[in-house]
Amino acid sequence: MLAGIPLVECVPNFSEGRDWPKIDAIAAEIAQGGAAVLRVEADADHNRSVITFAGDPRAVSESAFRAVAKAAEVIDLRLHRGMHPRAGAADVIPFVPISGISLAECAEIAHQVGARIWTSLQIPVYFYEAAALRPEAERLENVRRGQFEGLQMIPDLGGPALHPSAGAAIVGARRLLVAFNINLNTADPGVARRIAARVRAAGGGLPHVKALGIFLPSRNLAQVSMNLTDTDITSPQQAFDAVEAEARNEGVSIRNTELIGLIPESAVTPLGAAFRLCEDFGDHRILERRLKTVPRLP
Amino acid sequence: MLAGIPLVECVPNFSEGRDWPKIDAIAAEIAQGGAAVLRVEADADHNRSVITFAGDPRAVSESAFRAVAKAAEVIDLRLHRGMHPRAGAADVIPFVPISGISLAECAEIAHQVGARIWTSLQIPVYFYEAAALRPEAERLENVRRGQFEGLQMIPDLGGPALHPSAGAAIVGARRLLVAFNINLNTADPGVARRIAARVRAAGGGLPHVKALGIFLPSRNLAQVSMNLTDTDITSPQQAFDAVEAEARNEGVSIRNTELIGLIPESAVTPLGAAFRLCEDFGDHRILERRLKTVPRLP
Numbered sequence: 001m002l003a004g005i006p007l008v009e010c011v012p013n014f015s016e017g018r019d020w021p022k023i024d025a026i027a028a029e030i031a032q033g034g035a036a037v038l039r040v041e042a043d044a045d046h047n048r049s050v051i052t053f054a055g056d057p058r059a060v061s062e063s064a065f066r067a068v069a070k071a072a073e074v075i076d077l078r079l080h081r082g083m084h085p086r087a088g089a090a091d092v093i094p095f096v097p098i099s100g101i102s103l104a105e106c107a108e109i110a111h112q113v114g115a116r117i118w119t120s121l122q123i124p125v126y127f128y129e130a131a132a133l134r135p136e137a138e139r140l141e142n143v144r145r146g147q148f149e150g151l152q153m154i155p156d157l158g159g160p161a162l163h164p165s166a167g168a169a170i171v172g173a174r175r176l177l178v179a180f181n182i183n184l185n186t187a188d189p190g191v192a193r194r195i196a197a198r199v200r201a202a203g204g205g206l207p208h209v210k211a212l213g214i215f216l217p218s219r220n221l222a223q224v225s226m227n228l229t230d231t232d233i234t235s236p237q238q239a240f241d242a243v244e245a246e247a248r249n250e251g252v253s254i255r256n257t258e259l260i261g262l263i264p265e266s267a268v269t270p271l272g273a274a275f276r277l278c279e280d281f282g283d284h285r286i287l288e289r290r291l292k293t294v295p296r297l298p
Numbered sequence: 299m300l301a302g303i304p305l306v307e308c309v310p311n312f313s314e315g316r317d318w319p320k321i322d323a324i325a326a327e328i329a330q331g332g333a334a335v336l337r338v339e340a341d342a343d344h345n346r347s348v349i350t351f352a353g354d355p356r357a358v359s360e361s362a363f364r365a366v367a368k369a370a371e372v373i374d375l376r377l378h379r380g381m382h383p384r385a386g387a388a389d390v391i392p393f394v395p396i397s398g399i400s401l402a403e404c405a406e407i408a409h410q411v412g413a414r415i416w417t418s419l420q421i422p423v424y425f426y427e428a429a430a431l432r433p434e435a436e437r438l439e440n441v442r443r444g445q446f447e448g449l450q451m452i453p454d455l456g457g458p459a460l461h462p463s464a465g466a467a468i469v470g471a472r473r474l475l476v477a478f479n480i481n482l483n484t485a486d487p488g489v490a491r492r493i494a495a496r497v498r499a500a501g502g503g504l505p506h507v508k509a510l511g512i513f514l515p516s517r518n519l520a521q522v523s524m525n526l527t528d529t530d531i532t533s534p535q536q537a538f539d540a541v542e543a544e545a546r547n548e549g550v551s552i553r554n555t556e557l558i559g560l561i562p563e564s565a566v567t568p569l570g571a572a573f574r575l576c577e578d579f580g581d582h583r584i585l586e587r588r589l590k591t592v593p594r595l596p
Contacts, residue, residue: 036592240572257576262585269567274538278555287560291352294334
């Protein structure tokens with residue numbers, strides 16, 4: 001990543017998490033649009049997939065539009081059942097600044113792509129977070145209240161009637177977040193819900209943590225599903241430690257963890273004071289990284 | 299680093315830490331020998347320099363021999379004064395397995411280079427750690443007891459008389475270690491010595507930690523100087539935390555920290571349970587690293 005060259009990430013969520021040919025078709029369309037597909041993942045319980053892609057603003061805009069069009073073609077939301085709330089075939093389409101671009105510029109990209117979605121596909125559009133046109137649309141939970149079958153807000157573009165099979169698209173701009181799930185060695189969703197209520201910021205827990213307790217039928221286990229919206233303040237490890245402590249109080253152990261999409265390096269490996277205070281510290285002091293800069297070494 | 303292609307690191311210490319043209323001449327000779335010079339550093343108080351280089355066994359052997367020859371040419375140990383014990387112009391020459399090579403094979407390299415040092419340069423040689431030929435030579439401290447002016451052990455090759463100006467070379471093989479120093483906001487070396495005595499393994503402190511309290515005249519401060527010989531067991535951050543706690547008890551704060559040479563990535567950023575337990579975790583999930591694998595992205 002060179003400073004100055006704008007790089008945008010887009011992490012759309014699609015309401016299909018079981019039929020891989022359909023998911024692959026959407027990913028292929030994204031690649032056709034010019035962006036680089038970084039990861040494709042699907043969850044059968046949520047019946048939802050997430051495709052992470054990145055590129056310059058033009059490529060990412062084109063790929064995002066094509067993804068929404070392909071999702072509308074292959075997904076019929078009237079037939080969709082899953083554990084996760086949703087409003088559209090292509091449900092949420094956030095643009096995330098990575099380098100050389102501001103959050104406000106990503107909001108502009110959201111507005112342009114949203115306009116094209118409405119005019120070309122007749123899918124109504126909501127703008128959320130940094131792209132919201134009204135304060136009550138800033139929070140995704142508000143926009144999606146009532147879901148596809150009974151959304152309560154009027155769309156920003158089109159509507160009030162939704163697209164019959166594709167619903168609405170919620171397009172936005174936001175900062176990087178880390179979607180981090182912790183699976184518990186219990187099938188009791190009540191345990192996960194109590195833990196989530198205690199660790200989330202809204203319950204007086206950790207700052208910049210959103211958390212839900214949910215049940216995953218396919219694996220018969222309970223999960224604490226979190227969004228960490230500022231990992232400089234609360235890292236995944238800190239969130240893990242808090243969930244583990246609460247789980248211990250419930251007499252339950254941690255099974256494993258999951259990330260959705262990609263995670264910034266700083267959230268994996270926050271540097272402790274031992275290195276923050278270190279003279280002349282950097283990649284040139286880390287053996288593996290220094291070796292990579294020497295072309296003739298194996 | 300490709301698995302299977304042998305890569306050896308060598309981290310020789312030279313008894314010259316003030317005269318940069320001499321240090322640069324040694325580094326140039328190392329590069330001529332075919333290894334890649336990764337870092338050159340010198341300490342005026344210790345009057346000692348450390349050059350980190352790496353390459354295949356043949357190149358590293360040639361570079362190590364040339365370094366010892368050049369050091370013998372430019373350094374006269376009879377004129378050397380410094381805070382650090384030393385036995386030779388090229389004082390300690392450890393070979394460290396990085397990938398595709400065993401510690402025993404590095405000991406063989408040490409024996410071959412040592413033989414060449416004695417036969418070609420008439421500098422007596424001790425073999426230490428994994429290359430030691432007798433148990434009492436395993437520990438570097440034992441070998442170097444009495445220093446240049448009065449070494450107590452007979453060399454393994456040559457001797458008992460040392461080379462008049464270059465002394466002896468202590469050649470060995472060992473695993474990677476992290477040389478990590480913590481500078482205190484005090485000029486009192488007694489504080490550093492008490493802290494070192496409490497945190498080191500030999501004093502019942504942290505496992506795999508060697509520690510000394512020393513005074514740095516040029517900076518007028520006391521330092522806890524450590525070798526961490528298994529950072530999977532005691533990481534630099536854990537050593538830092540222990541020193542910081544002891545310093546707080548002494549009413550002293552930490553000024554900053556220093557590394558000597560390079561540090562393996564795992565010692566900088568040990569993965570917490572949040573990631574050790576994570577499904578499908580790896581470089582492909584870390585945004586910056588995944589982006590680097592996409593050639594056409596900025």
